[in-house]
Amino acid sequence: METINWQGNITFLYYDDLARADEFFQKTLNLSLILDQGWAKVYRISAGAFLGAVDKTRGSVRASSPDGVLVGFVVQNFDQVVAELAQRGIEFINPPAQNPEIGIKSVMFFDQEGYKFEVQEFLLEQDIKEFY
Structure with missing residues (x-):
C-alpha cells in the first residue's frame, strides 16, 4: 500500500x-x-x-543569501509572457533565448532582493507531454 x-x-x-x-x-x-x-x-x-x-526575521530558516535558489515558471506562451513582464518593468538578466541542446525557450530575472527567476517553455515533444 x-x-x-x-x-x-x-x-x-x-x-x-x-x-x-x-x-x-x-x-x-x-x-x-x-x-x-x-x-x-x-x-x-x-x-x-x-x-x-x-x-x-520570523521564518524557520535563516537564509543568508538568495544565491542558491532558482524559481522556474513553466509557460506555453513564452513570447507573450516575456512581453507582458517587460511591460510590468521586469529587467531581464539575458535576452530571451532558445536552447536547442535541451529544447527550451528561457529568460531569467531577479526580484528586488536578489532571488533569481526563470520563465521557460518546453519545446521537445516528450517534455511537452509531461509539462502541459
Whole structure:
C-alpha cells in the first residue's frame, strides 16, 4: 500500500521587505495570494504549485543569501509572457533565448532582493507531454 501522495509543493523565499515582495508577486508576477499569515504569505502559481514569502526575521530558516535558489515558471506562451513582464518593468538578466541542446525557450530575472527567476517553455515533444 502506498501512503505517500504529495498534494503540492511550496517553495519558500525569505525577505527583508515582505511588503515589497508581496507587491512584486501580486502586481508584477500576477500571482494570487491564497494564504496570509502576516509574516508568511503563500501565492498560487498553478494547481499544486505555490510560492511562499516569509519575513526573514520570523521564518524557520535563516537564509543568508538568495544565491542558491532558482524559481522556474513553466509557460506555453513564452513570447507573450516575456512581453507582458517587460511591460510590468521586469529587467531581464539575458535576452530571451532558445536552447536547442535541451529544447527550451528561457529568460531569467531577479526580484528586488536578489532571488533569481526563470520563465521557460518546453519545446521537445516528450517534455511537452509531461509539462502541459
